[in-house]
Amino acid sequence: MITILAIESSCDETSAAVLRDGKVLNNLIATQSVHERYGGVVPELASRAHQQHIVPVVNQAIQEANISKNEISAVAFTQGPGLLGSLLVGTAFAKAFALGLNVPLIGVNHMKAHILAHFIADTKPNFPFLCLTVSGGHTQIVLVRDYLDMEVIGQTQDDAVGEAFDKTAKMLGLPYPGGQYIDRYAKEGNPLAFGFPDVNTPDLNFSFSGIKTAVLYFLQKNTKENPNFIQENISDICASVQQTLVRILLKKVRKAAERYKIKEIAIAGGVSANSGLRKTLQDMALEKKWNVYVPDFQYCTDNAGMIAITAYYQYLANDFVGQDANPDPRLRIA
């Protein structure tokens, strides 16, 4: 029986999960409710606050999984990419925990884990498949040949798509992070009301900073003529921007699918929660006869469940790290 305790602390969230024989038993993210039990408060953004979260979250994950610490076969942690101060907390904790239990350590690549989150659910993609990983910090198309054999075939050359969503929201006066508000307003709007140009980027790569600037100039020009332009047109603006961003993403996915002759298509990362992306992808899948895979929402954003499932496949492949392992903020998919 393989039991893995996994810890994720690459950016804002402190998360712990327990896996047994390839099945993720739970996936806990430090929230106010976890903390209330210990009388603490969760700051919204404070990487070193991972230190305050990590013990309660791990404790609760172990308790809720109903296992004893002695049953743990290995401890997994996010080795990178991420913020050094945040990664250090998870790394140091995992090392100490593994040392105390005398079990091996598994260092997990956060970007691979986003993709392998697809193997938590019952419906799993078949190899080889393509994964579009889209979040606040990343936009990549990855060719996945096997659990641990992946290649980045396209990526953003500037902003991530999640950032384009969030910064558009900011320009519209919506709270940060505002990607979800764009999605909400877009449902009521006409996606063809306003046109924003596609940016031509070479090959399978993306660029989103030009769209951000185009939206900015568009809003400046129109609010000069009509100060209420944003309020009067917010749904149409959101729908049009969203449609543009989704179109750019899927254009490259289509190109990648054709080039590699692959019909298994997955999406991962926080932006895969976007309903416009999901719907357009499903429509395209019908037309192209693709099989499309979208993870459960809890496994789209940063979470330890995806670290646990990745660690499981690393465990089977004997891929461990020693007590001398260090976090690597720049870790890439090889």
Add this chain to the structure above:
Amino acid sequence: MPQTQVLICHSLEELDQIAKKILHICSQEKIWLFEGDLGAGKTTLIKAISRNLGVVEAMSSPTFGLVNEYRSPQATIYHIDCYRLRNVREAVEIGIFDYLDSGNYCFIEWAERIVEIFDPPYWLVQIQTENTEQRTITLSKHE
């Protein structure tokens, strides 16, 4: 009175030359704060400067991740974005002093939110949008 220089960038084609000039003027100090509105081109300018410091890998915005780290044979660069930070305490908690005290280049966007954290000497790089193409870049050294 800070030492000040003004550069005009008429179009994107001039950006590489501007980046070289800025490096020539500023590279004695490693901490540079970049100011400019959303869309002014802070990240674009930082990319151009980093390319001139030998960075070849893909560079993306650090807004979500707060700090992106790049290495080249010539330099280690921390590209830091304070957009999501609300106050000095949060900056301290992400370990900002570890980066500032490292002796490596720190290119910092939205530093005005936590400006009291930065001890001179540093360069302030202000980007003013003149029109869709043209930017005025003001360099001032705080000592």
